[in-house]
Amino acid sequence: MIPEKKSQHPRSPWTLKDALASLLVKALSLAIRLSGKGSATSLPGKLALRWHPPLLNALGKKLPAIRVMLTGTNGKTTTATFLRDIFEANHNACLLNEKGANLVYGITTSLAQAVGWSGAYHAQVAVLETDEATVGKVAPAVMPSDLVVMNLFRDQLDRYGELSTTAAFIEEGIPFTTGTLFLNADDPMLVGMGRNAEKQGLGVFYFGLNVSHDVGEETPTGLAKTVPHPQEVANCPECGQAVLYRSRSFAHLGDWFCEGCGLKRPDLDASIMPLQVEADGWHLRLDHHVLGQGIILKSPLLGLYNAYNVLAGASVAGHYHTPVTAIQTALDTHHAMFGRAEKRVIEGKSVQIMLIKNPAGASEVIKTVCDDKKAHVLIALNDSYADGEDVSWIWDADFEQLLATHPNAERYTVSGKRAYDLANRLQHATLDTTWHPQVEPSLEEAVHLALAGVNEGETLYILPTYTALLQLESLRTI
Numbered sequence: 057m058i059p060e061k062k063s064q065h066p067r068s069p070w071t072l073k074d075a076l077a078s079l080l081v082k083a084l085s086l087a088i089r090l091s092g093k094g095s096a097t098s099l100p101g102k103l104a105l106r107w108h109p110p111l112l113n114a115l116g117k118k119l120p121a122i123r124v125m126l127t128g129t130n131g132k133t134t135t136a137t138f139l140r141d142i143f144e145a146n147h148n149a150c151l152l153n154e155k156g157a158n159l160v161y162g163i164t165t166s167l168a169q170a171v172g173w174s175g176a177y178h179a180q181v182a183v184l185e186t187d188e189a190t191v192g193k194v195a196p197a198v199m200p201s202d203l204v205v206m207n208l209f210r211d212q213l214d215r216y217g218e219l220s221t222t223a224a225f226i227e228e229g230i231p232f233t234t235g236t237l238f239l240n241a242d243d244p245m246l247v248g249m250g251r252n253a254e255k256q257g258l259g260v261f262y263f264g265l266n267v268s269h270d271v272g273e274e275t276p277t278g279l280a281k282t283v284p285h286p287q288e289v290a291n292c293p294e295c296g297q298a299v300l301y302r303s304r305s306f307a308h309l310g311d312w313f314c315e316g317c318g319l320k321r322p323d324l325d326a327s328i329m330p331l332q333v334e335a336d337g338w339h340l341r342l343d344h345h346v347l348g349q350g351i352i353l354k355s356p357l358l359g360l361y362n363a364y365n366v367l368a369g370a371s372v373a374g375h376y377h378t379p380v381t382a383i384q385t386a387l388d389t390h391h392a393m394f395g396r397a398e399k400r401v402i403e404g405k406s407v408q409i410m411l412i413k414n415p416a417g418a419s420e421v422i423k424t425v426c427d428d429k430k431a432h433v434l435i436a437l438n439d440s441y442a443d444g445e446d447v448s449w450i451w452d453a454d455f456e457q458l459l460a461t462h463p464n465a466e467r468y469t470v471s472g473k474r475a476y477d478l479a480n481r482l483q484h485a486t487l488d489t490t491w492h493p494q495v496e497p498s499l500e501e502a503v504h505l506a507l508a509g510v511n512e513g514e515t516l517y518i519l520p521t522y523t524a525l526l527q528l529e530s531l532r533t534i
């Protein structure tokens with residue numbers, strides 16, 4: 057069991073109006089679900105807050121002592137789900153906000169759905185996946201015991217502006233964090249955040265990957281002097297100079313150091329070293345300052361981005377003395393989140409779906425596709441608000457690598473509202489003006505078209521942006 061941690065959370069009264077507003081959320085959620093007109097993850101909370109603005113505050117104050125808020129550009133849903141699974145494998149009931157409901161209204165909806173009439177939660181732990189720009193809005197209500205920041209990538213620039221703005225949104229939540237700040241030490245910008253937090257007296261727990269191989273160009277001194285690709289900014293948080301790397305996992309993440317001022321990646325409280333992929337999964341060596349050294353985990357989730365997700369989850373769980381067996385059980389039973397790496401069979405053909413939403417994440421997904429020599433690829437690009445209206449990020453994703461390993465145009469289908477932009481992008485990656493993928497803006501048609509070319513023993517990889525992913529979900533019966 058989780059040891060009791062002294063809560064610094066002030067007790068506050070639970071009023072009749074709080075209870076009624078929560079009941080309203082439950083009733084609206086049920087009505088929306090019964091009407092079949094949506095998943096009710098956000099609207100009930102929005103309406104309830106309009107009627108009773110202090111609701112989120114009241115719900116937050118009643119949460120259990122362990123309240124983990126989790127944010128960052130990539131991996132938060134996978135990590136939040138994984139962390140929930142670890143706590144539950146250790147028999148700690150865990151409250152997790154619903155998939156994708158990571159803004160103020162969504163979090164309010166999730167909490168109100170879970171709270172009892174008297175203001176008590178059944179859960180012993182709450183894990184709240186929180187959008188980066190929302191951390192500062194929700195943290196004062198929730199007062200997280202722990203704040204986990206996965207990474208900061210350039211993502212949906214039109215919505216959030218520069219990375220430093222995103223970092224500032226997250227930093228607004230730090231003064232309301234009562235316990236520990238968990239940071240990815242491989243991301244220099246987050247280390248800057250950690251240094252500020254330490255000055256405020258907050259405990260900081262650093263996690264990072266130890267990759268044994270250097271990636272990228274070698275300097276005469278044998279160090280990986282890399283220019284991260286896609287073009288990610290990685291400047292020293294102390295002096296602003298571009299950092300160099302001893303080793304790099306992907307994009308701007310790695311064992312970095314600064315030649316300007318001597319700052320380097322901090323000592324790690326927890327690390328993972330990726331080992332071999334075996335029949336029982338990917339072997340990862342976990343070193344954790346509470347759990348111990350040289351722990352071998354077996355993960356069904358491949359890709360270094362997933363190693364970070366496993367590490368972040370294990371970091372928090374281990375901090376609360378959750379045994380390694382619970383972490384392994386969670387890995388064993390972990391069902392890949394829909395769209396994060398879901399395998400299924402459509403029309404008798406093998407399909408794997410992997411969400412793409414920004415250059416770094418897409419480049420990692422592309423690496424996975426490149427490993428399958430018989431891959432067929434369907435990419436669906438939409439430009440709705442939830443996708444990011446600015447699709448110029450596709451020019452920073454590493455489609456060159458994909459086309460280099462899989463040059464055959466017959467294996468490509470592009471779809472979505474911006475299918476033609478995507479076709480243009482892929483053609484540029486080939487440097488061949490006669491190269492044309494199949495273009496079918498209708499996603500449903502595109503799926504049929506792409507599957508028609510897939511033979512037995514081959515897999516179709518579908519790489520959708522967010523709203524295309526939701527469309528795929530509605531096509532589940534095809």
Ligand SMILES: [Zn+2]
Nearest residue numbers: 292295314317
């Ligand atoms: Zn420096």
